[in-house]
Amino acid sequence: MKKEKLKTTKWDVVDYLETGEDMAAYLEAAMEDGHPAVIATAIGNIARAKGMTKVARKAGIGRVSLYKALSPDGNPEFATVLKVVRALGLRLHATPS
Numbered sequence: 001m002k003k004e005k006l007k008t009t010k011w012d013v014v015d016y017l018e019t020g021e022d023m024a025a026y027l028e029a030a031m032e033d034g035h036p037a038v039i040a041t042a043i044g045n046i047a048r049a050k051g052m053t054k055v056a057r058k059a060g061i062g063r064v065s066l067y068k069a070l071s072p073d074g075n076p077e078f079a080t081v082l083k084v085v086r087a088l089g090l091r092l093h094a095t096p097s
Contacts, residue, residue, distance in 0.1 A: 013026070013045050014048045018049075020089060026042055027039075027046060029042075031092075037072055040076060046090070047084060058087035061084070
């Protein structure tokens with residue numbers, strides 16, 4: 001009996017981050033998770049959706065440095081995170097837990 005090949009397609013969250021509201025909700029969900037790598041990855045995905053070069057330029061950070069800081073192994077300084085979030089047109093906010 002011959003097995004059928006399973007066809008898959010590449011899924012990328014960036015394809016679904018179309019509006020500012022989508023991006024804010026995605027970042028909010030990442031912040032609820034609370035793990036720094038999850039938050040950095042979400043910020044990186046949002047930056048890719050907006051255009052990494054454009055975001056890096058707006059944040060005053062080199063594109064390669066931005067990729068490195070937001071990679072799974074990256075450890076961006078908080079000042080970098082704030083610059084990038086502002087460049088993305090988003091704001092961080094706190095609520096009581």
